[in-house]
Amino acid sequence: MVTPRKSPKAIDPLLSFGRRLASLRKARGWSQEELALESGLARSYLGGVERGQRNISLLNICRLAETLALPPSELLNF
Numbered sequence: 147m148v149t150p151r152k153s154p155k156a157i158d159p160l161l162s163f164g165r166r167l168a169s170l171r172k173a174r175g176w177s178q179e180e181l182a183l184e185s186g187l188a189r190s191y192l193g194g195v196e197r198g199q200r201n202i203s204l205l206n207i208c209r210l211a212e213t214l215a216l217p218p219s220e221l222l223n224f
Contacts, residue, residue: 161198162224168196170214170221185213 171181178196182189187206194200211218 158198160201163202163221164196164198166221166224167192167210170216171196174214181210181213185209 171178176184178192179189181187182192185192187209191200195202195206207221208218211221214221
């Protein structure tokens, strides 16, 4: 089976999501630890998400959106 190659210019959705989350978190003036405490998610997990190393679930996207008082679609607006 041949594995398709990514184009060098392909956008990594995990990295894009992580950057968007970090941007929204920083706009509120929150640290990763503050967001973790407010959302109930582990800080190390959030760090991995923001670095594009973790594949976040829909439930956690919704949890973060609620914590940030945003619709979940706003986190996917990248």
